Amino acid sequence: MSEFPKTLVEALDNNLDANKKITYILGHDSEREVSYPDLKKRALGLLKHLQNKGASAGNELIINLGDNEQFIDAFWACQYGAIVAVPLAIGTSDGHRRKVFNVFQKLTTPYLATTTKALQRLKLYADEHGEESVYERMRERAILLDRIESFDELGQRADVKAQQTAFIQFSSGSTGDPKGVVLTHHNLVTNLYGIITSSRFDARDSFLGWMPLTHDLGIIGFHLTPLFVNIDQFIMPTDLFVRRPTLWLEKTSEHKATILCSPNFGYKHVLKRFKPENHSSLDLSCVRLIFNGAEPISADLCREFNAIMKPFGLSDNAMFTVYGLAEACLGVSFPKLGQALSTLHVLRRSLIEGQPITIIDQATDQSIELVRLGQAITGTEISIVDQYCKPVNENIVGRVLIKGDNVTQGYYQEAALNKRLISADGWLDTGDQGLINEEQLIITGRTKDLVIVNGQNYYAPDLEAVCENVNGIELGKVAVCGIANSQNAIDDLVVFVLYRGNLEGFYQTTIDVRRQLAEKSGLDVDYVIPIKTVPKTTSGKVQRFALTEQFINGDFDEVVAALTELSETRSSNNVAAGTPIERVLLEICHGVVADQKIQLQDNIFDVGTSSLKLAQIHEKIDETFPDVVELTDFFDYPTIEELAEFIARKV
Amino acid sequence: MQRHRDFIPALDNNQVDIWQLDLEAPTEKWAPYAAQLLSEEDKRKINRLIQPQHRARAVAMRVQLRLLLSSYLNVAADALRFTTGRFGKPYLDQSTIMFNASHSNDKALVAIGSSPFIGVDMEFWRPLDDMPRLVERHFTNTEKLFWRTLDAEQQETVFFDLWAAKEAFIKATGRGLGLGLARCGFSLPKTNQLLECPSEFGEPSDWSCQRLTLGERVSAAVMLKADQCRVRLYQFEAEFSPSQG
CATH class of the missing domain: 3.30.300.30 (ANL, C-terminal domain)
Structure with a gap:
């Protein structure tokens, strides 16, 4: 890596080897491959369609696509045309659609990359919420990827400068007024350089991720990073992981992927479903690093995951506990390579801003185990400050500030907020609370809302x-x-x-x-x-x-x-677990079959031993979710978990 | 009604033996058999029940079923192997006799015959707040129209009579609920003749239905794919000691 690219397009331009590719995992036996040179061609082909619609350099394109392949094509079409990419999760709830409308109205000259079906759902939302006029504009500026038949004609490449905005990352879960983190090519390239050098990624590595591409860990960590190193990457849809978490590990074993990632909840999700006896041929010895970030990290869960995966060859030192946030593009601090899980026990009541922590030797019911998250990666600085913005010493709790060329200049059109969160000399308040211990960052909580x-x-x-x-x-x-x-x-x-x-x-x-x-x-x-x-x-x-x-x-x-x-x-033996839909279903089943302990993985036919009971369960489900579930759907989705998932997809 | 099963006449194709099982026996009665006879899967299912009373009934059901079947086949009760059909109907593994069971409250019925197309169902009447909606969804048009003309008391009778017949039928086919209850219709008001059914299960006239009179506020029916359905009703009383089982 003698000449590190200065823009995203430069990186893809450099990837001439047609053997290096993205593999889109669609299911257990279904994958599609797109080489980097092909990706470039497709991006330029799609750019033609965007430009035909009228989109030009400096305009924005909302990417509202559930399919990863379409998403990546649209993302790169933007880059080649210097169109600002604005990824938004497609989602199933009204909140997701409201966000598309809010962001569309917020942007200066927005276009929309989506599908016929998703656009129809936006129309339904518009009809219900009196947003018909916004929808009309949206429809006029929508590029429907499922309608595009050919990428043969190439679009006009723009001259892309390092200081231009490459994309805007909108706060992921926000339902009201969404805030967009503006990221330039220079921000991204700086962070990618830090990530790649600090983790020593090279030609021997390959990446396999399932995080959504609308999340920084997905798009930057597990798409742009391997692309910048010019190595293979495997992208698995998030909903496939949610449905079949163990497929993540099976695919890793099959493809000998070396770099993985998952936030805390993902390990829990895998362990819930993982039965060692079903995976006798699983081989995780190829895995060099599993990035664990984007959420507070449970040391217990890390140890449990390591212990259960150890017989399958997973190295104890693979778990890579990191810290980052969208405002930094992605990564802020990484541990040293090869560092085993490193933690300390701290008295909970000592976690007060401006005060030193009390470290104890062993866990008690008064203590909390905190995970060391390493040191600032190349290009980024970390500072822990007190309420007067004065840096504090080691082991004193304060607010975590970051600074560097990777850090955003600010949120999209939020002058007041930017002034509050970013100081004149460029320090951004992460909203996290933490401290430095043994030269490593530790996050203790959050200060912002x-x-x-x-x-x-x-x-x-x-x-x-x-x-x-x-x-x-x-x-x-x-x-x-x-x-x-x-x-x-x-x-x-x-x-x-x-x-x-x-x-x-x-x-x-x-x-x-x-x-x-x-x-x-x-x-x-x-x-x-x-x-x-x-x-x-x-x-x-x-x-x-x-x-x-x-x-x-x-x-x-x-x-x-x-x-x-x-x-x-009220609802006898209601198991307080699972998604809201799962809980509603459990409540219904318990209401009809009062005499059984019912769990998410239980077969509904075991639960409702007679047709009349099953019919009653079905009737109650139909009251709650009208016209979603047929009685015969019980056969295809025989557990509460599966049925809930089925319902979630439909409502 | 015979009260003993010391002699069981041979079964012919039109014959069904219905055994009534009492599930309310004291727990101690079946406990010794349970450890010996029940499979891990049986135990897992039983342990899911919350109340000791329900667990005891489930043990009573499974133990007596094994003892009963073993007396037909003349094999040890713990040597019986069960298997399930594609849609979950339980069968005896490698056996010439076929059975089907149903339980409601503290009673159970076991139907035994020589045809695999045998089904039985028993429903104790109980208040159902969604009865009209269940009728709308699972009864045939003729049944719905008829049911709506009835007064509340008759509605309850006909509902449970019909439901027991329908359920006995879908159990007899082995297809279960997936068959669609609204696709099988019965004669009214006496629900003892199948009038409509999906063609893959033959003509309605291929089937015979027999209603069982078991007492107040309980409906029960047995379905058999045969020209007629002759029922012999027995009360089961096990008199084995565990070591003999």
């Missing part, structure tokens, strides 16, 4: 706005917090609601809130808690931090226990 669920960021105020649609919840009388769960290092999604009546009366609200967030944002709420007052700052801002502290202190344990008991008596 951000909730992370399954690696996706959600802004608390957006989620609160969703909750305010629930009957009985008034404006400003709800607070949504992501609270680190010390047991598995996943943020619990906790909704606090102002309520002064008795608990029995509150029970319905807990159901409504769960349902509302599930339907509108696809989120699974862990706790809904009544509070007597909503703590606010003098300027009227909700103090989520205060509630979080009370929650961690156990102030709500009693009310949580009471509510749990209440819900257990």
Whole structure:
């Protein structure tokens, strides 16, 4: 790598070897290959169609495509035409479609790359929400990839400069006013250089990823990175991973992939389904690194994953616990190569901003295990500061700031926000809280109103706005917090609601809130808690931090226990696990078949032993999700898990 | 009704033996058999039940079924092997006799015959808040029209009579619910004749239905693919000691 490319297009231009390729994994026995030189041709071919629509350099293209191959083609068509790519997840909820409308209206000269079917769904949304005129503009500027028959005619290449915007990464989970991280070629190239040199990627490596391409870990980490190294990459659709998590490992073994990644929840998801006896030929000895980031990391889960995969040849040192964020393009800090999982136990109550932590030798019920995340990668600086923005010493908790050529200049058209988050001398406030210990970064929590669920960021105020649609919840009388769960290092999604009546009366609200967030944002709420007052700052801002502290202190344990008991008596033996749809299905099954313990993987035919019971279960499902499930669908989706997935795809 | 099974006459093609099983026996009665006779899969299913009472019934059901079948085949109860058809209907592995079972509350029925196309169902009447919707979805048009003309009390009778017949039929075919309950219709108000069924299961007239009178507020029916269906009704009482099983 003597001459590192200065732009994305330069990198793809350099990849002339037709043997180096992207493999799109479509299923167990179905894959498609596109070499890098072919990708370039297809991108230029698609660019022609964009330009025919009128798109030109400096315009934006919203990429709203579920198919990875189409997504990548559209992404590179943008790069060659100097059109700003704006990836948005296709999703199934109304929230996803609302975001397309919000972003479309926010952009200056937007075009839309999508499919006939997705466009139809946008039309349905528009009809329901009075957005017909916006939709009309959208339709006029839509390029439907399923309608394109030929890439033969090539588009006009633009002169791409390093300081131009390559793409805008919109905050992943945001449901209200989405914020877009603007990334230039120079930002990206700087970060890619840091990532590649710090991990020493070379011709012996190959990448296999399943993260969505709308996420920085997907598009930058597992598409652009291998492309810049000019090595093979395998891309698996996220929903395929969700359905068949073990296929990720099977494919890794089959293709001898060396570099993998997954946020914390992914390991849990794999372990839930992985049965060692079914994978006797699995060989993970080729795996050099598994990037573990985008979510708080559970050391226990890392150890469990390592232990279970060790017989299959996975190296103990493969787990690569990293830190990064979209504002940095992707990567901020990596451990040293070959470093084993490195952690420390800290007293939870010592995690106070500006205070030194208390490190203890062994875990107690008062402690939390934190994972060391390595050092700043080439091109990036990290600083931990106190509330006066003064750098603090080692082992003192502060706000995590980053700086570097990889760091965004700011959010798209958010001057006020940018001023608040980025200092005059270029330090960006990540919103994370952390410290340096043994020269390594450790993240302890969050300061900004951000909730992370399954690696996706959600802004608390957006989620609160969703909750305010629930009957009985008034404006400003709800607070949504992501609270680190010390047991598995996943943020619990906790909704606090102002309520002064008795608990029995509150029970319905807990159901409504769960349902509302599930339907509108696809989120699974862990706790809904009544509070007597909503703590606010003098300027009227909700103090989520205060509630979080009370929650961690156990102030709500009693009310949580009471509510749990209440819900257990209401729906006997309701298993508090699974997605919102799974929970609804469980509740239905328990309602009809009151005498059995029913779990997600149980066969519905085992549960409802008579046709009448099954028919009753079906009838109740039909009431909740009208015209989605036929009784005979039980045969194709015989477990609650499968049925829920089937329903999720349809609603 | 005979109260004992010390002598079982041979079965012909039109013959079905129906055995009534009592599931409410004290737990201790079946516990010794359970350890010896039940498969791991049986135990797994039983352990899913929350209430001890339901677990006890499930044990009683499975143990008695084995004892009963073993007396027909003259093999040890723990040597019986079960298998399931493509759509989940249980069969005895490598056997000439065919069976089908149904249970409701503390009672069970086991139908035994020589044809694989045998099905039995028993439904204790109980309040069903979604009865009209179940009728709409799973009854034939003729059945729906007829049912709607009935008063509430008759509606309950006809609903459970019809449901038991329909279920006995889909169990007899081995196809189960996938067959579509709305595609099999019965005579009314006496639900003892199949009038409509999907053609892959032959003509409706190929089938015989026999309603079983078991008591108050319970409907039961047996279906057999045969010219007629003669039923012998027995009460099962096991008198083995575990060591003999």
